[in-house]
Amino acid sequence: MERIENREMLEQVCQTSKAQIENSRCRILICAGTGCLAGGSGKIFERMCELVKDNPDVEVHFGAEIAHGKEDIHKDGEIGVKKSGCHGFCEMGPLMRIEPHGILYTKVQLEDCDEIFHRTIEKGEPIRHLLFKQDGIEYKRQEDIPFYKKQTRNVLKNCGHIDAEHIQEYISTGGYKALEKALFEMTPEEVIKEISDSNLRGRGGGGFPTGYKWSQVARQKEKTRYVVCNGDEGDPGAFMDRSIMEGDPHKMIEGMMIGAYAVGAKEGYIYVRAEYPLAINRLKLAISQAEECGLLGEHILGTDFSFHLHINRGAGAFVCGEGSALTASIEGNRGMPRVKPPRTVEQGLFGKPTVLNNVETFANVPMIILEGADWFKSIGPENSPGTKAFALTGSVKHTGLIEVPMGTTLREVIYDIGGGIKGDGEFKAVQIGGPSGGCLITPHLDVNLDFDSLKKMGAMIGSGGLVVMDNHTCMVEVARFFMNFTQNESCGKCVPCREGTKRMLEILERIVAGNGKVEDLDLLEELATTITETALCGLGKSAALPVMSTLKLFREEYMEHVVDKKCVSHTCTALRRFIISPERCKGCSKCARNCPVGAISGRIKEPYVIDNEKCIKCGACESACAFGAIHIEG
Structure with missing residues (x-):
């Protein structure tokens, strides 16, 4: 790709890339996020590439059933097989989206590839067993699935819809237009004012006003300044930032560049935990591509603005999510927090004023610059505007990565998007905010998920982890x-x-x-x-x-x-008390023969008994009994 020297060339690349996508016969977007890759999507990608290579001249058909009443045939352009980022519907992975008609196939296996190509691509026939179904309804289009329909995907808009490994695809969506606008149409002070007016609050947990943080750095007398992105994300069950870095890395990078322009920084660091190898590889690729085409480095878009970006891998210490510990780790020191003041905005990385925000916060910045503060404030409540990404996990039917407007209720998230509690369980609680958060229970189901409402409940949004628990949880x-x-x-x-x-x-x-x-x-x-x-x-x-x-x-x-001394959910092993029902016991002695400590005694063809003083609560007897005579008391 040639070097982009000015805003006119950026527009030309945008239009050219956009036309290539629009004119393609078909785009097969295979989820290449960490979750789907673990499920085999890498091999699915390779097989689909082979099928396209072996059938280069095939006409792409979308029958009336897929093309909404009128058969559609695409003859021009290419069939593109792309690695997308996380689609979010992790419970249903591996996922495959087929454009231009938005078909989403779920739980795709390697052996499905040939059928997908020859039936759906060549003949325009949907493969029903790969379509998502809920409450007896079959969904052909991704956007119609309740899991997606109830969301407002702004930060995650490109994830699952563009090739995560090619900068042209990001540019085709209007990528780097916000940076262009900032550099050519706004002063640094105006950029900070726009972010301040939007009331964007940090998505890493504390909810600190982003614009105010930037203004504090900008007014420091020291002119050497840094921009740092916190991609550490140590909360158990959280994967919001990881998915953004894997699926749409340039959006975060563009946000960091706008922040650097606003505060006068020439260098930036992305701190990513080493347990995120795919995110690190995608970031390295994104940075190298941006440098190659002149969107990172010296005199960006022909202006006086220069910015260099580095990646620093963290060793996985949760405490390095704290600002001063994170900067200490980048410096090569042990990641430990220090007493404040001075704060990071005054003396952060290498003792210099530092802007430190997390991945999701920076990913919001380009949209605010392009669409304006009023647009951002029109989403969600006044004091917590915008959207928030959550990792929905636990005892819910449809786990995955979601994005909803701030102020959305817990009930909407769990029941409308997540499909409710799975199995025979009933909702009991949700742990929000990770290990530093708190619990919400049934009376809180209609509480708004925003910074201020949760604070009143003794909880916090944190980075966005939502672990749903049912009545079987201790x-x-x-x-x-x-x-x-x-x-x-x-x-x-x-x-x-x-x-x-x-x-x-x-x-x-x-x-x-x-x-x-x-x-x-x-x-x-x-x-x-x-x-x-x-x-x-x-x-x-x-x-x-x-x-x-x-x-x-x-x-x-x-x-x-x-x-x-009871655990009603039977989770705590030491508090279990196994008993043998005399009515069901056949006296076969199988339980006694499987007990590792000889805690069961009795006579053949007579009910056996358990000595709970000797019992080590291992459950071997319960597993061995063929008559269901052994159960946990209570």
Whole structure:
């Protein structure tokens, strides 16, 4: 691709790339996000490429059933097989989208490729067993599927719709037009004002006003400044930023460049955890392509603006999501937070003023510059405008990556988009905001998902993880799980977090092991308050939130564990009590023969019994019984 020297050349590349896409006979977009690749989409891509290569002159047919009543035949252009980013519908992967008619095939396997090519591409026939079905309805078009129809995909608009590995595809969607507008039609001050007027708040968890942060950096006397993107994303179950970096890396890069222009920075860093190898490769490719065509480097688009971008791989420490720990890690030091002030905007990376935002925040910037602050504020509530991407996981029918306007209710997310609770379960709670977040329960289903509404509930959006739990979930074990994660990830610099989380974890482990006491609950609350008030960084200050929220909302479960020594969900192994029903037991002795500790005794053809003092709760007897005579009490 030739070097783009000015805005006229950028427009020419945009129109040329757009025409190539519009004139193609067919585009086969295969999800090449991490999830679908793990399901085999890489081999599916290779096979579809082979089929296209072996049939270069095939006419592309879309029968009346697909083309909405009128048969459509495409003879010109090429058949393009593309690697797209994450489509979001992870539960149904591997996914394949066939354009121009928006067909989405779900759970595609390698053996389906030939049928797809010869039936759908050549003959225009839909393959029904690959179409998504819900409540007896068959959906041919992706946009009609309830999972997508209920969303507002702005940040994720290109993910699944463009080739993630070619800059021309991003430019064809209007990519880098926002940078062009900023460089030629706006001063740095006007860019900051537009972002400030939009009230874009940081999508990494805290919700800090982005424009205000940028203005703080811009007014510093020190002229060497940096722009840093936080792509660390350490929350369990969260993959929003990863999907953006994999599926639409240039949108984030363009946002960083606009930020650099606004604050006068010449260099930027993207901090990505090493566990995201695909995201790192896509970012490297995107940066090299942007440099090759002159959109990164010296004198961008023929202006005086120059910007260089670097990638720094993190070692996977959760604490490096905190600003000062992240910049310390980039500098080659141990990732540990420091006392503030001075703050990152004053003395950040290499002691210089630094803009630090996360991936999703930067990805919003180009749209705001192009469409204007008023457009952005027209979406969602006044104090939390725009959309938010969430990773919807857990006990919900349709897990995946979603994007909805701020202020959308939890009920809409779980039931309208997620399809409700899977299996025979009933909604119990949702953990929002990762290990630093809190729980929401049934009375909160109609609470708006925005920064201020959740803060009143004692929860936070965080980076956007939503873990849905049903009535088979033990909330005490949930608290123990998140506390175990937080304690392991503590950097150890301050005593409250280092020692306090360890003591809280020890108490929770005693409780789930059946050795808890009522006094432990008061001690947990006391420790939680102390850690929250005295910890050094945001990780420590929010570490106790899962325990505090579960204690408040599910105290009766804690009491059952410490007083009755029972776990109603049967999750806590040590609190299980296996019993043999005399009415069902046939006296076959199979349970006794499978017990590893000899805790079962009896006589042949008579009911057997379990000695729960000896029983190690392994469940081998329950698995061995062919008559369903053994079950957990309660």
